[in-house]
Amino acid sequence: MKNAAPLELHVPEPPARPGEVPDFGWLKIPPAGSVARPDIATPPNEMRGHAYTLIRVLDEQGAASGPWDPKLDAETLRRGLRTMMLTRAYDERMFRAQRQGKTSFYMRCTGEEAIGVAQAMALDDRDMVFPTYRLQGLLIARGWPLIEMMNQVFSNTRDRLKGRQMPVLYASKEARFFSIAGNLATHLPEAVGWAMASAIKHDDRIAASWIGEGSTAEGDFHHALTFASVYRVPVVLNIVNNQYAISTFQRIAGGEESTFAARALGYGLPALRVDGNDFLAVYAATRWAADRARTNVGPTVIELVTYRASAHSTSDDPSKYRSAEEPGRWPLGDPIARLSGHLARLGEWSEERQARLASELDSEVLAIQREAESYGTLASGPHHRPATMFEDVFKEMPWHLRRQREEMGS
Amino acid sequence: MKNAAPLELHVPEPPARPGEVPDFGWLKIPPAGSVARPDIATPPNEMRGHAYTLIRVLDEQGAASGPWDPKLDAETLRRGLRTMMLTRAYDERMFRAQRQGKTSFYMRCTGEEAIGVAQAMALDDRDMVFPTYRLQGLLIARGWPLIEMMNQVFSNTRDRLKGRQMPVLYASKEARFFSIAGNLATHLPEAVGWAMASAIKHDDRIAASWIGEGSTAEGDFHHALTFASVYRVPVVLNIVNNQYAISTFQRIAGGEESTFAARALGYGLPALRVDGNDFLAVYAATRWAADRARTNVGPTVIELVTYRASAHSTSDDPSKYRSAEEPGRWPLGDPIARLSGHLARLGEWSEERQARLASELDSEVLAIQREAESYGTLASGPHHRPATMFEDVFKEMPWHLRRQREEMGS
Amino acid sequence: MPRMNMVQALNSAMDVMMARDENVVVFGEDVGYFGGVFRCTEGLQKKYGRDRAFDTPIAESGILAAAIGMGVYGLRPVVEIQFADYIYPATDQLVSTAARLRYRSAGAFTAPITVRSPCGGGIFGGQTHSQSPEAIFTHVCGLKTVIPSNPYDAKGLLISAIEDDDPVIFLEPKRIYNGPFDGHHDRPVIPWSEHPASEVPAGHYTVSLGQAACVRPGAEVTVLTYGTMVHVALAGAEEAGVDAEILDLRTLIPLDIETIVASVGKTGRCLIVHEATRTSGFGAELAALVQEHCFYALEAPIVRITGWDTPYPHALEWDYFPGPRRVAEGLKRVMAD
Amino acid sequence: MPRMNMVQALNSAMDVMMARDENVVVFGEDVGYFGGVFRCTEGLQKKYGRDRAFDTPIAESGILAAAIGMGVYGLRPVVEIQFADYIYPATDQLVSTAARLRYRSAGAFTAPITVRSPCGGGIFGGQTHSQSPEAIFTHVCGLKTVIPSNPYDAKGLLISAIEDDDPVIFLEPKRIYNGPFDGHHDRPVIPWSEHPASEVPAGHYTVSLGQAACVRPGAEVTVLTYGTMVHVALAGAEEAGVDAEILDLRTLIPLDIETIVASVGKTGRCLIVHEATRTSGFGAELAALVQEHCFYALEAPIVRITGWDTPYPHALEWDYFPGPRRVAEGLKRVMAD
């Protein structure tokens, strides 16, 4: 059969470019509380719909409802709120420090704070996490000191990574927070490997990992899902769909014809698609998946639908490729405002407390920043000694590196 | 929540190992003719069930039925039968030639002949195919001379590939048959790229590619599906599920928790799961997918369920890892016997004609083999001149290769 | 003649080729609407349409594979790998198909693709935005490898690469996109407009692959280098006060052996400078070739000044980067013996 | 002492280590029940269970990633890549995590993995079952690269690799799995049992990484080689009638520079022999180092005898393989000058 019309290449486009009016009508948003919560033992093929919907607990008025409501007490909710706000305060300060030329680079997670924070709280602190560069909320929620993080951002003398890594590529063994990779997606199958080891050793710790929706196109995403499925690995694989990969709208990553959660179905894995700006929904979905992993039922894929409210990084200028109005029209709101609204509705919070906390946190961050700067900044030093550059390439320094260190003359 | 039991690694096993009794009860086989045939414009999400069933036209008695019956005339069916038988005769002769030490290596497609042959007939000869090493039936069905194929297998003086490739890694520009890759899965996204080019040029030719179920675990499988989905590429992507990857049963490739066809669903692509030993079903499914591609509707994934009846290659000995009884118990039978039975039932064929044809084909192959051997074999030569080794690394030979050619002294 | 920086020159090369040859297509991550994170493909989508300049999924292997398939069809794809550090996921496609296709099909199928990628350090990119992986490609027979050092060459070489029927890896030293950086990171940035090589014809021209350029004639020692290091070598020679003959190799494969041998034959000494890590870097091949061809002319051991055999450390970037001081030291060493 | 061929020696190394250390796990394509296409892991699944020796999906990057993750957990994975030609899909995992993890986390996380893979030609495997990609790994700082040439070393080095806290690429020249092949493909195969290095202790022992072995002392010329080529070099020296000192490097990174320098210092001449393609092969690094360290001792140019810069052609295998005749020619060349 010959085609009537000649072949055409379809190249997906975002709904709006600079100067155009953004419209998020394509994002189908079911009412909060309307999605069923299956038992964790439910066979994946009996819950495929969860890959195409959006699990939501908090409605537009800040009320929580439905089977996914984790029913957290106000204390826990306030802790979550505080951690999200701390994350944002930290981001703003570090962003400014970069703009002031104190360091080379920074990446904010503005608008995505519920993800790292709620998920850290839903996991066990002993679980191992393999995050991306936009999960500072996770590290903060695990209680890793901001001073350590700032020392890394400033590449100063107290930077545990010895000034070797670009800002934000944290690593902390104590916080069970894996070294963040510059090469996208590599860490996802590594997380699966870690969790395989945990299963081999009959441990009770699971692994969790995160990947941006843009990065799901890498082969390592497929390797992670394949291995997770084949060996029924105790791992939670999260896809953070913040709509963008630098300038590239998620449709170019495959978000036009399907959801990212749905990738899981082909491997026989269950998928949950979640309102990523709804702290309660994120918490509940993560808990569901963690329970599933921990009880040997198997891995889960979670797509967290959110919006990258700021630039990709300090090297990026979104006004070049997306409508300036877009962030304001994002229909799932801001995670901090939504949780704060919920607490207020419960009578457990107020605008005034919110404002006070924000300013307290900013002062706290600023004080820590001053301390961090006292140990040095990238721009003005001091840094680790140049000779340290030759350490840790290998456990023992071989002759050729010793010779090169001498050649450097330090 | 802590798990009651410690974590365990699940390692899938095949249903039977040597000495055990094989049981194919896990393979769900719907009655022939029972699966619906959707319109090619059907949205993929409305036909997900086709990834989990098995499209069959021929029943156990050789009767054809149902909406997928392509209603081919007897002449066409006999042509298909003849080509499958020729493929088998060729395989047997080349296998023997390897055993006689005339060449280094050979791979048969025994039991999988319907795939290459029916699909070649369902595609247009101008369409570009990117096959694996087990698709000799496709090349034969396209009318590429056996003598050319044998010259390649013997790496002799008339081998168009100049003795450079291992046996069976054919390439033919005239037959629009892409150079078979030694590195698994690489060709699948390349096929997608070819089809993207065809769409960019508003051509009317589509591409088709094949991959073994074992090789679907490679990242390039994921890249192929992602690109195919994003750009709605006019390509047919076939997964040949012959149950094994060398010694490894398909469950280790992810066949335990899902079907291979189902991989497509996550990308929003339609999938057809087909009885790969049913010539009519294979033909019809391919036609459906080709029509879809050619009319700009998009790509299709087809899983062809079959059984690798012989060894992986001449280097392999399946008795080491699978029950000797297994091939005999494979429930989907032999594609040649099934099509021949169907023709007989139509009164268009007989056991006697079948036997006569088999012996004619064997003689035909043998005669060609004699000719091919007259141009040389790997074992006893002659081969292409050693100096040809330096050609085609680049279009023009750079100085360092010219110098090395001199150094070789020929 | 228009003045162009490297980014503009590269953009112009693609523009010229897209206008001349309908089979030239350009794609990669952020390459379409946005025009690439370094803006090398800016305006091409607008001018040539979405099916000739487009964004891709983040899958370097998929990008290479798509390019190869298009090349087999008959197109001439020019793809961008956002940073050379991210080319590794595409290694199998590069080695096993791009480099081997002509050979394995005895010429029936070919992959006339160009793979552009920014390489090198000097922008505080840390270990995953600073690598110079050229040596790996030079070891893979069937690939050509090109690294320009200025706008004029960049455009002329890129046009040659696109017109070439073999796969070409085209590495762009990102530190010199905007100016001829000589390694003095503490001095003000000099823009290309003050450099003669920023005079770039607006139209079509080529700089042939496989030809080195002598950027400084000299009598005492031959410096073999390429990319950013060409400018650093010039500064280093000045600082050392040595009359060095500096060759900008421009193309590593095929290599301009004649120019190299003639120069070392004349000077009797050789310094090799590259930013990549030393062990098994392309400097090793250069050293091996020079001693093979010029053994009896050599008066001193060939010296290699290179990046250290460590990842590129973020904060210690300038201790890692082989700057003019180290080049000068190298020159003194090679002259002392 | 038991006699073992390479396959048995390698199997024994893994067996010994799995018995000693519960954290040692073994996996790869066809590695579990079947025991690997070259049977190196035979019997391990039966002995140690399905969760310590198992089959994997065909995904080299997934295999490496899983190993790295397990290494981070605290295991010591030993993975098999079925042929070295198939390691390319795993390049990103190797370069960007395995090699860099200790560095980028300043020691907090490490990947103490061993990657075994059969390499080299001589079995009519054509271009995708014959490659020797070692040079690539030697250019990636953070990886150790090992290539044994006999059963005794194979076992001792593999145990060292497994016990090593850094990632080790362990390349096994498949042509010598069953016998010490000297390049005379037209002569009957000699089994390992007739070679002294087939006396392999049944238990635990190590051969240290980073130490070359002198397999033939000599005065006239130093031959630097490894893997299959050790045996070919011995035959070539005999054919040339040259009193060559032949060093089996065994470990490429870290390299035993002292032994090399001492030998070339003594002989004044150097021949490098490897099976990999020449340009930017490890021979280039060796040549560069030798001339750096022994310039004034050298009496003639260092000569490289290597695989040609082409893919490994199936039918022309023996014209490609650098056999004893070519080694002898190389020796004569290096002696003539």
Ligand SMILES: Cc1ncc(C[n+]2csc(CCOP(=O)(O)OP(=O)(O)O)c2C)c(N)n1
């Ligand atoms: C292998 C690789 N390719 C390309 C890049 C360059 N890069 C860095 S971030 C990024 C976008 C990632 O987008 P996404 O995965 O959606 O994460 P997000 O930034 O939105 O959190 C790209 C292309 C990289 N770091 N690694």
Ligand SMILES: Cc1ncc(C[n+]2csc(CCOP(=O)(O)OP(=O)(O)O)c2C)c(N)n1
């Ligand atoms: C990248 C790569 N890894 C491993 C191999 C080795 N290998 C060759 S065939 C094969 C099995 C492939 O199985 P499958 O895809 O199911 O195809 P089948 O042989 O069953 O047709 C393997 C592992 C290879 N050729 N390429």
Ligand SMILES: [Mg+2]
């Ligand atoms: Mg994103």
Ligand SMILES: [Mg+2]
């Ligand atoms: Mg198979």
